[in-house]
Amino acid sequence: MNHKIKTLLAIFLISGSYSFAQSDDKIIEDFEPSSVNQPGHEYPMVNSEGRVRTQIFAPDANYVKLDIGGVKYDLVKNEEGMWIGESAPQDVGFHYYQLNIDGASVPDPGTLFYFGACRWGSGIEIPSDDQDxxxxxxxxxxxxxxxxxxxxxxxxxxxxxxxxxxxxxxxxxxxxxxxxxxxxxxxxxxxxxxxxxxxxxxxxxxxxxxxxxxxxxxxxxxxxxxxxxxxxxxxxxxxxxxxxxxxxxxxxxxxxxxxxxxxxxxxxxxxxxxxxxxxxxxxxxxxxxxxxxxxxxxxxxxxxxxxxxxxxxxxxxxxxxxxxxxxxxxxxxxxxxxxxxxxxxxxxxxxxxxxxxxxxxxxxxxx
Structure with a gap:
């Protein structure tokens, strides 16, 4: 979250609440593709806990992070050069997010794009009981x-x-x-x-x-x-x-x-x-x-x-x-x-x- 948004939230007397992943968290492996993915894209995915899992092919990158809810989460590279990882549980509803590749913040190519956080970028939908x-x-x-x-x-x-x-x-x-x-x-x-x-x-x-x-x-x-x-x-x-x-x-x-x-x-x-x-x-x-x-x-x-x-x-x-x-x-x-x-x-x-x-x-x- 950039400094401008933080300033506005403070002025409106608004404060968010975020969860931080712990290294010993047991992740429930029931991930499904997000409802707002680009057609034909399996990732990003969301599980029943509200965790977001994403992946991107970047074999020459030194590091890749998932940036969501004001927190950055490290992705891990496999032998093929695919980076994958997930966030802590997020609140239900819609969230803006981005990927950070060697310091450059970019949209996730797997999602539809939305204008928010002063940019066209990625969005994710965490299912809610009332999305009807x-x-x-x-x-x-x-x-x-x-x-x-x-x-x-x-x-x-x-x-x-x-x-x-x-x-x-x-x-x-x-x-x-x-x-x-x-x-x-x-x-x-x-x-x-x-x-x-x-x-x-x-x-x-x-x-x-x-x-x-x-x-x-x-x-x-x-x-x-x-x-x-x-x-x-x-x-x-x-x-x-x-x-x-x-x-x-x-x-x-x-x-x-x-x-x-x-x-x-x-x-x-x-x-x-x-x-x-x-x-x-x-x-x-x-x-x-x-x-x-x-x-x-x-x-x-x-x-x-x-x-x-x-x-x-x-x-x-x-x-x-x-x-x-x-x-x-x-x-x-x-x-x-x-x-x-x-x-x-x-x-x-x-x-x-x-x-x-x-x-x-x-x-x-x-x-």
């Missing part, structure tokens, strides 16, 4: 559209991904609420659809009758240019202009949306939650539903003048700072706000925490 929430099922599916929208403030055409729920293309007279959903630091507009499976979470909830159909808009939060140690000087103004003054009007003009505050929500994970808080505090007239996933809290004084505020949702993993989330929501409830907390059991500052958070929030929105 984002499983591909035989239900009606929505669509994820990649769009370009004009941004006068940045003098560019900017990219966004838009999820439209099942039936959007056929029910041409129906208009929908919108959730603006932000990624974390060192991620981008692809993250919620690829790592987060936001579209599949919504498809399944809608099919089960647990969530009202709504549109989700995901765009780059203009966060990854922050220099080391510079988060406190982060200026939300440029992104707030892009989101509120350019993207929202574009979405309202090009999609069948309900174009008012009471049908508009904003949420985000980690730094995307930080951005959500800043923008909702600056522009309380735009959104009626707020969601912070591992991205800070609100207090009653901050939102005392927010009219038509319908819901504040705050979540984190049980290995982060759950007491802070619970206490903040209790204060909001005592002050008369409709506030909900959610704690993802057994996870830390990672995407399964945020998948679960979206799954919970989606059931509360626009009801």
């Amino acid at each position: 929430i984002f499983a591909v099922k035989n239900v009606p599916h929505g669509h994820v559209h990649e769009i370009l929208f004009p941004s006068e403030s940045t003098q560019t055409s900017r990219k966004a991904f838009v999820y439209t729920p099942p039936g959007y293309e056929k029910e041409t007279s129906k208009h929908y609420p919108v959730l603006y959903l932000q990624h974390g630091y060192c991620e981008n507009e692809t993250s919620w659809a690829r790592q987060g499976h936001a579209n599949l979470i919504m498809d399944n909830l809608i099919a089960e009758g647990k969530a009202k159909p709504f549109i989700i808009v995901m765009t780059y939060g203009m966060t990854n240019e922050i220099e080391f140690g510079g988060l406190r000087e982060f200026d939300i103004t440029p992104f707030q202009t892009v989101l509120v003054d350019e993207l929202i009007p574009y979405i309202d003009s090009n999609y069948r949306t309900l174009k008012n505050q009471e049908n508009r929500a904003m949420a985000g994970l980690s730094m995307g939650g930080f951005e959500t808080k800043l923008i909702t505090l600056n522009r309380p007239d735009v959104f009626s539903y707020y969601g912070l996933f591992s991205g800070g809290v609100y207090n009653p004084e901050e939102i005392k003048n927010h009219k038509n505020l319908k819901l504040v949702f705050i979540s984190c993993g049980s290995k982060e700072r759950p007491d802070g989330v619970k206490n903040a929501v209790s204060e909001l409830q005592e002050a008369g706000y409709n506030a909900e907390s959610y704690i993802s059991e057994g996870t830390a500052h990672e995407f399964h925490t945020w998948r679960r958070s979206l799954h919970q929030l989606a059931q509360l929105l626009f009801k």
Whole structure:
């Protein structure tokens, strides 16, 4: 984990929990290929303990390490020049990782690639008991559209991904609420659809009758240019202009949306939650539903003048700072706000925490 990410986690008062392998650990040999491997690749593999085993052919390398969860694990070379080894047990859910070959950090060629940790690199899925929430099922599916929208403030055409729920293309007279959903630091507009499976979470909830159909808009939060140690000087103004003054009007003009505050929500994970808080505090007239996933809290004084505020949702993993989330929501409830907390059991500052958070929030929105 690089220094920038560590700094952000400290500022958000988030701490992960990692296990370190012991030399006398007895490894259960029930490894199976990861569900996010490249087609035809057997490695990396995951066992029932949540250990990750990988291999790479590098006969001329002096050393190779598996770098996952902030810990590096030595791989061992066999006579053919194949390096192989495994990690300690990892938390359930999705994790970024890489291989370190003679000091150079590179993706594992066996996995699909994801943008995270400020790079395109490897990802691994540690199976969980509730991964059914984002499983591909035989239900009606929505669509994820990649769009370009004009941004006068940045003098560019900017990219966004838009999820439209099942039936959007056929029910041409129906208009929908919108959730603006932000990624974390060192991620981008692809993250919620690829790592987060936001579209599949919504498809399944809608099919089960647990969530009202709504549109989700995901765009780059203009966060990854922050220099080391510079988060406190982060200026939300440029992104707030892009989101509120350019993207929202574009979405309202090009999609069948309900174009008012009471049908508009904003949420985000980690730094995307930080951005959500800043923008909702600056522009309380735009959104009626707020969601912070591992991205800070609100207090009653901050939102005392927010009219038509319908819901504040705050979540984190049980290995982060759950007491802070619970206490903040209790204060909001005592002050008369409709506030909900959610704690993802057994996870830390990672995407399964945020998948679960979206799954919970989606059931509360626009009801």
